[in-house]
Amino acid sequence: MAAMNDPLAAPTAGATPSRYIPGSGSAHRHVVVVIVNDRPGVLNRVSSLVRARNFNIESLVVGHTERPGISRMTITLQGDDFAVEQMGKQLYRLVDVLKVQDMPQEHLVEHELALVKVRTTNRDRAEVLRIIELYKGRVIDVAPDSLIVEHSGTEQEIDSLVALLAGFGIRELVRTGTVAMARGSGVVDVEGILRSGTVPAVPESIAARVAASTAPATITIEE
Amino acid sequence: MTTEHAGATTADTPGGTATAAAATGTTALPTGDPGTPAPATGAPAAPSTTRSVGRHVPAAGTAAAAEIERARQAMLSDAKPRNRTRIGADALCEALIRQGVDVVFGYPGGVILPLYDVWEDHPAIRHVLVRHEQGAAHAADGYARVSGRVGVCLGTSGPGATNLVTGVATAQLDSIPMVAITGNVPGALIGKDAFQEIDITGITLPMTKHNFLVRKADDIPRVIAEAFHLARTGRPGPVHVDITKDALTSETRAGHPETIDLPGFKPTFEGHPRQLRIAAEAIDKAQRPVILAGHGILLSGATEELRTFAERTSIPVTHTLLGVGDMDERHPLSYGLMGMHGWKHVNRAIQSADLLIALGMRFDDRVTGNVSTYAPNARIIHVDIDPSEIGKNVAVDVPIVGDVGRVLRALTPLVAERSADDRAAYLGQLAEWRSESEGTSWHGSGAWRDGYLSADYVISRLGELTDHDANLSSDVGQHQMWLARYAGFRRPDSHLSSGGLGTMGYGLPAAMGAALGQPDKESWAIVGDGGLQMTSQEFMTVVADHIPVKVALLDNGKLGMIRQWQEIIYGGHYHSSHLPGPDWAKLAEAYGLACFRARTPEEVDDAIRAAQAVDGPALVWFSIAEAQNVLPMMPAGKGLSDLIETWGDAAEGR
Ligand SMILES: Cc1ncc(C[n+]2csc(CCOP(=O)(O)OP(=O)(O)O)c2C)c(N)n1
Ligand SMILES: [Mg+2]
Numbered sequence: 119m120a121a122m123n124d125p126l127a128a129p130t131a132g133a134t135p136s137r138y139i140p141g142s143g144s145a146h147r148h149v150v151v152v153i154v155n156d157r158p159g160v161l162n163r164v165s166s167l168v169r170a171r172n173f174n175i176e177s178l179v180v181g182h183t184e185r186p187g188i189s190r191m192t193i194t195l196q197g198d199d200f201a202v203e204q205m206g207k208q209l210y211r212l213v214d215v216l217k218v219q220d221m222p223q224e225h226l227v228e229h230e231l232a233l234v235k236v237r238t239t240n241r242d243r244a245e246v247l248r249i250i251e252l253y254k255g256r257v258i259d260v261a262p263d264s265l266i267v268e269h270s271g272t273e274q275e276i277d278s279l280v281a282l283l284a285g286f287g288i289r290e291l292v293r294t295g296t297v298a299m300a301r302g303s304g305v306v307d308v309e310g311i312l313r314s315g316t317v318p319a320v321p322e323s324i325a326a327r328v329a330a331s332t333a334p335a336t337i338t339i340e341e
Numbered sequence: 342m343t344t345e346h347a348g349a350t351t352a353d354t355p356g357g358t359a360t361a362a363a364a365t366g367t368t369a370l371p372t373g374d375p376g377t378p379a380p381a382t383g384a385p386a387a388p389s390t391t392r393s394v395g396r397h398v399p400a401a402g403t404a405a406a407a408e409i410e411r412a413r414q415a416m417l418s419d420a421k422p423r424n425r426t427r428i429g430a431d432a433l434c435e436a437l438i439r440q441g442v443d444v445v446f447g448y449p450g451g452v453i454l455p456l457y458d459v460w461e462d463h464p465a466i467r468h469v470l471v472r473h474e475q476g477a478a479h480a481a482d483g484y485a486r487v488s489g490r491v492g493v494c495l496g497t498s499g500p501g502a503t504n505l506v507t508g509v510a511t512a513q514l515d516s517i518p519m520v521a522i523t524g525n526v527p528g529a530l531i532g533k534d535a536f537q538e539i540d541i542t543g544i545t546l547p548m549t550k551h552n553f554l555v556r557k558a559d560d561i562p563r564v565i566a567e568a569f570h571l572a573r574t575g576r577p578g579p580v581h582v583d584i585t586k587d588a589l590t591s592e593t594r595a596g597h598p599e600t601i602d603l604p605g606f607k608p609t610f611e612g613h614p615r616q617l618r619i620a621a622e623a624i625d626k627a628q629r630p631v632i633l634a635g636h637g638i639l640l641s642g643a644t645e646e647l648r649t650f651a652e653r654t655s656i657p658v659t660h661t662l663l664g665v666g667d668m669d670e671r672h673p674l675s676y677g678l679m680g681m682h683g684w685k686h687v688n689r690a691i692q693s694a695d696l697l698i699a700l701g702m703r704f705d706d707r708v709t710g711n712v713s714t715y716a717p718n719a720r721i722i723h724v725d726i727d728p729s730e731i732g733k734n735v736a737v738d739v740p741i742v743g744d745v746g747r748v749l750r751a752l753t754p755l756v757a758e759r760s761a762d763d764r765a766a767y768l769g770q771l772a773e774w775r776s777e778s779e780g781t782s783w784h785g786s787g788a789w790r791d792g793y794l795s796a797d798y799v800i801s802r803l804g805e806l807t808d809h810d811a812n813l814s815s816d817v818g819q820h821q822m823w824l825a826r827y828a829g830f831r832r833p834d835s836h837l838s839s840g841g842l843g844t845m846g847y848g849l850p851a852a853m854g855a856a857l858g859q860p861d862k863e864s865w866a867i868v869g870d871g872g873l874q875m876t877s878q879e880f881m882t883v884v885a886d887h888i889p890v891k892v893a894l895l896d897n898g899k900l901g902m903i904r905q906w907q908e909i910i911y912g913g914h915y916h917s918s919h920l921p922g923p924d925w926a927k928l929a930e931a932y933g934l935a936c937f938r939a940r941t942p943e944e945v946d947d948a949i950r951a952a953q954a955v956d957g958p959a960l961v962w963f964s965i966a967e968a969q970n971v972l973p974m975m976p977a978g979k980g981l982s983d984l985i986e987t988w989g990d991a992a993e994g995r
Binding site: 136139140155162170204210213216308314315316320321324327328 | 571607
C-alpha cells in the first residue's frame with residue numbers, strides 16, 4: 119500500500135504530488151474464492167457485476183460445496199491490489215454473496231482439469247503416450263486416429279503439456295479453469311455468517327405506526 | 342404579473358384565475374373520473390368534455406338504461422363476493438400495508454390486473470394512477486426522499502416495466518429506498534417470448550440493490566418483507582420485485598413472517614474504534630481541514646451530529662449536490678457547494694486543504710474532476726456505510742465503514758475542541774475567498790442586466806417566498822445548478838435532485854411524490870423547458886388527483902446546459918440545443934392547470950405568490966434569459982483548480 123499516505127505525517131511540502139488513482143498500480147494474478155447462495159441467477163449476478171465494473175477476469179468456476187445450498191466460485195483475474203480489493207467489496211454488495219477471499223499466493227493448491235483430443239497415428243502414438251506418462255496425464259479414450267487425454271494440474275502444467283501435444287495436432291481442447299484451496303487446516307469459513315441471526319420483518323417504529331392507523335383488511339378464506 | 346390562459350380573461354385575480362379543476366377545491370378527484378377534464382373557466386362546456394355516447398347505449402334516464410345499470414351492478418358484486426379466496430395479490434397488499442405503505446404510484450396492464458382487481462379491498466393503500474411509469478418511479482423516489490420511508494411504484498410486464506427502469510436507475514445512483522413491483526407473464530410462459538414478456542429481472546439486475554422473481558403466491562409475504570428490509574437498511578437503494586401473473590392469482594394461506602434471515606446482508610453500522618482514534622488524531626493535527634458532507638448525512642439523519650462535530654472542531658462544511666441541506670446554509674461554518682459547478686471559494690478550500698473529512702459522499706467525478714490533481718496536499722478520512730465506496734475513486738488514508746451518524750457520535754468526543762478563534766487565520770482566509778468569489782459572480786448577485794430575467798434571481802426569490810422551508814425538486818440542467826446554489830436551503834431533505842444519473846424529467850413527478858410524502862410542506866418542481874417536456878404528462882395526474890404541486894418552469898427556450906457546453910467547449914458550434922416548446926399557458930389550460938407568467942423581475946414575486954394561493958397544483962412560467970451560463974464551471978476531465986469563471990462579455994445573458 120505504498121500509495122497510501124501516512125495519515126499522521128506532515129503534509130508534503132514543495133512540488134504537489136500527483137494523487138494515486140485506485141486500480142492504476144501494477145497488475146498481477148489473483149485467485150479469489152467467492153462463497154454464494156446456490157440460487158437461480160447468482161452466477162449471472164456475479165458475472166454481470168464483474169463485467170459492469172470493468173474487472174479483467176481470466177476464469178470463473180462454480181460448483182457445489184460440502185454444504186447444501188451453498189456454492190463456491192473461483193475467480194482468477196489480473197489487477198493491482200486495490201482493484202482486487204474493490205472487486206471483493208463490490209461482490210459483497212450482492213445479497214447472495216456470503217464471503218469473498220483473495221487467496222494468498224503462497225500455500226495455495228491450484229488446479230484445473232483439461233481434456234485434450236490429440237491426433238495420433240500408429241507412427242507417433244507411442245511418443246504421445248510417453249509424454250502423457252511424463253506429465254502423469256491419463257488416457258481416457260483411444261480411437262484409430264486420435265486419443266483423449268485428461269490432465270489436471272496448475273495452469274502452467276497444463277499449458278506446457280498442451281504445447282507439447284500441439285506438435286502432434288490438437289483436434290479439440292477444453293479446460294475447466296482454476297479451482298483453488300489453501301494448504302493446511304485453514305478454510306474459507308461461512309459458518310459464522312450463516313449463524314448470524316435474523317432481523318424483524320417489520321421494524322418496530324413502522325409496526326407501531328401501522329397498528330395505530332389501520333387494521334389491515336384480511337380476506338377470509340372460503341372453506 | 343400576467344396570468345395566462347389561452348381563452349381565459351380573468352387576468353388579475355390570482356387564485357381565482359385557476360381553471361376549474363384546480364381552483365374550485367371541490368373537485369378533488371382521487372376516486373373520480375380523471376378521464377373527464379373539467380371545462381376551462383369562462384369557456385362554454387365543450388362537447389368534448391362530456392363522454393361521447395355511442396348509438397347502442399340507451400339515453401340516460403330511460404328504463405333501458407336503468408336495466409343495464411342493474412345488470413352491471415349485479416355483475417360487479419358477482420365478481421367480488423366478500424367471502425372470496427385470498428390470492429397472491431391480497432398477500433401482496435397485506436404485506437405492503439404491514440410495511441407502512443400508504444401510497445403506491447402505478448399503472449395497470451395485463452399481467453398486473455389481478456392486483457387491480459383487489460385494490461379496493463385494501464383501502465389503506467392509496468393508488469395514484471400516473472400517466473407514464475417513469476413518473477411512478479420518480480414519484481416513489483420523491484416520496485422516499487422527503488419522508489425517509491420506502492417509496493413504492495408499480496407497473497405491468499414488458500413496456501410497463503421498461504418504462505419504470507429510468508426511475509429505478511435514478512434511485513439506484515442516488516441511494517433512494519424504493520420497492521418497484523412489476524407483474525410478469527405466467528410462470529409457464531416465461532422464456533417463450535410471450536406477449537409483453539421481457540427479461541426484466543435481467544434488465545434491473547445491475548441497477549438495483551437486489552431483485553426478485555416471484556413465481557409462487559406463498560413466497561410473496563417473505564419476499565416483500567425482504568425487499569423492504571433491503572431497500573431501507575444500510576445504504577438504501579431500490580429493490581425490484583417481479584411477480585408472475587399466476588403467483589398473483591393463486592390462492593395462498595401463507596402468513597407474514599415475523600423475522601427474516603439474509604446472511605449475505607449485514608451492514609456495518611459502528612465505526613471501528615481504532616480507526617476512530619486514528620481519525621481523531623489526524624483531525625487534531627490538521628491545520629486546514631475541510632469537511633465534505635454528502636447525501637449520507639441526510640440518509641442517516643445525521644444533520645445534528647454533523648453540526649455538533651463541526652462546531653466542536655470549528656471545521657468548515659462543504660457539501661456535494663446531494664448534500665444540499667446537510668447544514669443550514671446560514672450557519673457560519675456552512676461554506677457551500679463543491680465540484681463542477683460549485684463555488685470557487687469552496688473548490689479552492691478543498692485544493693488547499695491538508696485534511697479532507699469525507700462524510701457519506703463518494704468522490705464522484707463531478708466532485709473531484711481529475712483525481713490526480715485533486716486536493717494534492719490533503720490526507721483523506723472517508724466515512725461511508727458502503728465499504729465499496731471507500732477506495733473506489735480516490736485512495737484514502739483513514740477508511741471508516743459505518744453509519745455516518747453513529748460514527749460522528751463516537752468521533753466527536755474523541756477530537757479536541759477548537760474555537761473559531763483558534764483557527765482565526767485559516768477561517769479568515771476562507772471568509773476572504775468567499776466574499777471575493779461571491780462578489781465577483783454577477784450570477785450570484787441577483788443582478789438584472791439588459792432587461793432579461795436571470796435564473797438566479799428567480800431561484801433566490803423562490804427560496805425567499807417559500808420561507809426556505811418548501812420541498813424543492815429539481816429537474817436536470819442549468820436550473821438544477823442554479824437551484825442548488827441560490828435557493829438558500831435550511832432544512833434537511835428539502836432539496837430533491839437527480840444527482841447520480843442526472844435524469845431529465847425527474848422534477849415534476851418527484852415533486853408529486855414529495856407532496857404526498859410530506860403533505861404539510863409546500864412542494865415545488867423547479868424544471869427546465871427540456872426536462873418538463875419529458876414528463877409533462879404528469880400534469881394530468883396532479884390535476885386529476887388534486888396533488889398540490891407548484892411547478893416553476895425556467896424557460897430559456899434551450900437545452901441550456903447543452904447550449905453552454907457547445908458555447909464553451911465546442912467553440913460555439915450549436916446543434917440541437919435550441920428547443921422549441923409549446924405555449925405552456927395553453928397546455929396548462931388543456932390540463933385544467935392554473936398558469937401564471939413572469940417575464941420581468943417585477944413580475945416574479947407576484948407570479949410565485951399567485952401560484953401559492955391556488956388550492957391545488959399550479960404552473961409558473963418564467964421566461965428567462967436564453968444564454969445565461971452557470972459559472973464557474975470545471976470542464977470535464979480538468980481539475981478543481983481549472984475553473985472557468987467568466988465567459989463572453991456583457992452580452993451574456995441574452
Ligand atoms: C434523459 C436525459 N437526456 C439527456 C440528458 C442530457 N442533458 C443534460 S442537461 C440537458 C439540457 C436540459 O435542458 P432544460 O431541461 O431546458 O434545462 P436547462 O439546462 O435549460 O436549465 C440535457 C439534454 C439528460 N441529463 N437526461
Ligand atoms: Mg432550458
